[in-house]
Amino acid sequence: MASKSPANLRRIPSVEKVKQSPKVAELLRHLSDSFVTAIVREVLEDVRAAQKKGAKESGSVDMDAIEEEAARRIRAHLSPALHRVINGTGIVIHTNLGRSILGPETVAAMTEAATHYCNLEIDLETGERGHRDLVIEPLVCALTGAEAATVVNNNAAAVMLSLDTFAKGREVIVSRGELIEIGGSFRIPDVMARSGAKLVEVGATNRTYITDYERALSPETGLLLKVHPSNYRIIGFANDVKLSELVELGRKRGIPVMEDLGSGALVDVTRFGLCGEPMPQNSVAAGADVVTFSGDKLLGGPQAGIILGKREHIKAIRKNPLMRAFRVDKLTLSALGKIFQILLSSREPEKQIPTLAMLARSVTDILEMAQQVYEGIGADARKALDAAIADGESQVGGGSCPGQTLPTKLLMMRPKRFSPDALAQHLRKNEPPVLAIIRGDSVCLDFRTILTEDVPDLTTVLRTIALQPSHSR
Template identity: 50%
Template sequence: MSELYRLLPSVDLILQRISESGRHAHLPRPLLKDLVNVHLGQLRADIRSGKLTASEELRWPALEGPLHAFLDRTSRPHFRRVINATGVVVHTNLGRSLLARQAVQAVTEACAHYSNLEFSLDTGQRGSRYTHVEELLCRLTGAEAGLVVNNNAAAVLLMLDTLAKGREVVVSRGQLVEIGGSFRIPDVMARSGAVLREVGATNRTHLHDYERAITPETAALLKVHASNYRIIGFHKEVSLREMVALGDQHGLPVLDDLGSGNFFDFTPYGLGHEPTVQEAVAAGAAVVTFSGDKVLGGPQAGIIVGRRAYIEPIKKNPMNRALRIDKMTLAALEATLRLYLDPELARREIPTLRMITATPDELRRRANKLARSLRRTLGQSAKVVLLPGSSRVGGGAYPEQDLPTTLVGIHPIVHALGVETVRDRLLDVDPPLVGRIEHDAFCLDPRTLSDAEHALAAQVLASVLHP
């Protein structure tokens, strides 16, 4: 055993050999040195356990391949690309919406060069970052003014802190929801300093419930989108227009948190009606908040639009600086909003809209194309079949509605691999491939798997299935 230990090359010698090979030149030397030490530690453990007994296995020619494979695997960034074949379009855990090509180009430009982020090209003096998107937001929504912060939770917090701190906000008990990541509307309201005044029952709230709750301490009426929570059956809630009429009678603003807000009407594509931002503004909401990175298909952002009398104080809130967006978000958002000036262009160019509106016939054709690619690459290692299935919008939108699709199912044949094993192994390849198990098969949904990713998905699957 001591002889085997002496045969292990030194760290410096291994680093020299790696340098001579030209591989891993992109890695910082301290990181490379740490990883080499970890690998050597594993080899020493194998010697101690008796797993490694042959001296030939410790000479450089034998060590080189496994070492490079170890470095390839362990030096990968923690945050990296994933192939989404789940069929969930706005997948919260996989990065939510993909940006349009135009938005990606805008982000690259903003990162690579100086910009007029807070510089007025008209006056040569300091400007405001909000001017780059405020006019677009107003044009698209019909609002008088707008601003953007880093996410919708921040938007709600800032809105309430500005307009209702220390006073009461009336909200339906059935809308006090908790969404992903233990985010609860009551907690955000409490942090803002607003006093929560619950009305109605969990399943039914009437207009008179709001009216009875109004006191001299009331600052606003609040309507909250239920996100991925739904009550069915014996249920009633007050419409935004009814709340606005009541608010007008008492001189109170109505604040509307749309959550995953959108500018696009999806009803022609088989989805139920969801209120758009334009509809909320037209209904008279004083302030509307919504996300930029869900159904809207842009970057992570919390967008606030509404009447100027309410938006201007929100802009001046000192907390706004702590919640503001950076130049990359701003660039991506402006590029995304510009596409919405032409709804059909937006549908074609914004990946989220394009995936949601894909037709069953289109998805069937794409599934056939994907299956052919997989059969060519996987050969006899798996049986590839087409299966009926459904996709989801995700991101808290349309939780109860399925989108019809055609799944591509993979039944592994080699080594009697189970589909669960295949699923788990696909998370440890580069890039990881995330699908789902249905019909006793590992399934890929072409709705979220682009045609350009077919060859890569086949290659990744082959690396797991081939003996």
């Protein structure tokens, strides 16, 4: 094989020849020469590397295949990197799929801000420069009872900025049972170290008392921190310190108290059959000086970190030089503003906020959609996929309500001609891609997270996969 490689290498066309081939030349008419040249070189380097490894036999360098691959890669580069997908996993706040979906009213508010100039930082009454926090601060304060509020680009930034503001070079006391790690390797101890604060752990993993905090106090204490363990629960022989206890201690010693809620639900989720999540308004009522939570989890908005609390503390955060690095743009503010307006004005916000709508969906509604797809794919596809509707459990996701599930309906598929992994891959590679879950020997679609507008496409995808000739699989 090695003796044939030089001959094959000589058969590899030049960059210019590939650029002049019909399919590539047509694309080149509308694109920059340097961009197309780089892609063609990349393709030819891959062909050359394959030939050097002896991966192809003599005479196997195919100009048509090279032209086709170059054109494919050029088109792939020009296609959107983010694709709409159908979420059949049943995880409502799916971090890998972009977390919360925004409703039409929220998208309309973002579009308005994106396509026009807006009063982001101007006071329309005086004509003088204003502050972008005023876009959302009155709404957040009305919802939570906080004195002031600001927004940064995510909750990790909110925690980082708060620690940097109040405890840089000083000590922060936190319970060992609250030293959380969430997805993406976000660890409270690591964030604290980056902020310049010094971590002081107190208590045991499962039991911490207010006296543990009291004993750890020193002249270097800058902050008392309480962290909601978003994605786990400690049960059994356990005890944690109530926020109100920390507040009392902080006031007695003149030390600010901060609570990181993680998900932060402004709507009581017990109405959806869940056991509940801490609510920012309750933290404010308990006297916390600073409260942080996410915008794109149970709030159902865009990625953001909301910081609210006492006026003097929010003012200090705004003055931190890092605030400019962490602040959000007009699109995020317009989306959050609309979400907060909905929460203030509607008794049923789940009708306008998709994340809440999915949590609120009844099993009856979910079954109706599952049956629509089941019937829509037809008898032949149902038989080929060995499809059946079954009971299942959905997850909230995003570190919210850990260990809790909601009843749902699944479309279970056990085709003999596909392994579960192969069927899941076929679903992902369709247009639009469909994300499913594998349970034992079945591939399942959870209809809690499938949108009404997904139904026609999902029906077509399932029929196509089920009825395609076996040789194309």
